[in-house]
Amino acid sequence: MNQDAATLPVVETFHSLQGEGHHSGRSAFFIRLAGCNVGCPWCDTKHSWPVNTHPQRSLRALAADVEQAERNGAAFTVITGGEPLQHNLDGLASALREASSHPLHLETSGVDGLSGDPDWITLSPKPHRPPRQELLSHCDELKVVIHTADDLLFAESMAAAVSKQTVLLLQPGWDSSEGQRLAIDHVQNQPRWRLSLQTHKWLGVR
Ligand SMILES: C[S@@+](CC[C@H](N)C(=O)[O-])C[C@H]1O[C@@H](n2cnc3c(N)ncnc32)[C@H](O)[C@@H]1O
Ligand SMILES: Nc1nc2[nH]cc(C(=O)O)c2c(=O)[nH]1
Ligand code: SF4
Numbered sequence: 266m267n268q269d270a271a272t273l274p275v276v277e278t279f280h281s282l283q284g285e286g287h288h289s290g291r292s293a294f295f296i297r298l299a300g301c302n303v304g305c306p307w308c309d310t311k312h313s314w315p316v317n318t319h320p321q322r323s324l325r326a327l328a329a330d331v332e333q334a335e336r337n338g339a340a341f342t343v344i345t346g347g348e349p350l351q352h353n354l355d356g357l358a359s360a361l362r363e364a365s366s367h368p369l370h371l372e373t374s375g376v377d378g379l380s381g382d383p384d385w386i387t388l389s390p391k392p393h394r395p396p397r398q399e400l401l402s403h404c405d406e407l408k409v410v411i412h413t414a415d416d417l418l419f420a421e422s423m424a425a426a427v428s429k430q431t432v433l434l435l436q437p438g439w440d441s442s443e444g445q446r447l448a449i450d451h452v453q454n455q456p457r458w459r460l461s462l463q464t465h466k467w468l469g470v471r
């Protein structure tokens with residue numbers, strides 16, 4: 266593949282702290298790819314859904330940004346979206362790996378096939394579009410968003426399908442006091458689970 270010619274639609278790139286999950290609080294560079302057709306009603310990133318309203322960026326330019334972020338102290342790169350696996354990530358991953366020795370992390374709903382051979386996979390499965398078995402088998406953390414008691418049942422069913430090493434996280438829906446209460450109660454009663462807060466939102470940073 267000629268990586269110089271290859272492009273992907275990009276909503277934004279930014280250097281911040283990983284706000285969620287097991288690596289929360291660590292310096293991270295984010296690449297948010299455009300495009301998602303999963304349609305979660307409470308999605309906090311709906312502007313990322315259309316593909317065509319966001320600029321195409323070359324893999325070479327994205328790799329240069331990652332190289333710069335590494336010099337600025339980022340510990341890893343997070344590929345998110347939108348739903349990043351709507352794109353084949355092999356070209357992007359190999360371009361980033363040529364530019365930097367940083368681990369590549371992926372945030373995904375798991376609806377599409379796996380590509381890019383990420384070093385860390387955060388699977389956030391959705392009850393209305395269950396994830397592929399491939400993603401359940403390969404994920405490093407399972408991060409289930411909680412709004413209702415049914416979401417807790419779904420979280421337990423997903424936990425039964427992942428490997429024993431997978432970190433289990435409940436993340437309250439943003440602005441959902443019911444989700445917050447349910448997640449806290451469940452984590453308190455079920456020690457396999459940990460709470461994941463969207464700390465960047467609490468802090469008012471990206
Ligand atoms: C915007 S999504 C992008 C990655 C991928 N499409 C996914 O859903 O995993 C990033 C993370 O934010 C979570 N998320 C989105 N909207 C949220 C909300 N309103 N409250 C809590 N978490 C949310 C998703 O479940 C996912 O874990
Ligand atoms: N700081 C910060 N951490 C994040 N972790 C996952 C995010 C995402 O939108 O995928 C995200 C995000 O948007 N910002
Ligand atoms: S899969 Fe992710 S980006 Fe797509 S709608 Fe759901 S939360 Fe939003």
Ligand SMILES: [Mg+2]
Nearest residue numbers: 309310345463
């Ligand atoms: Mg986000």
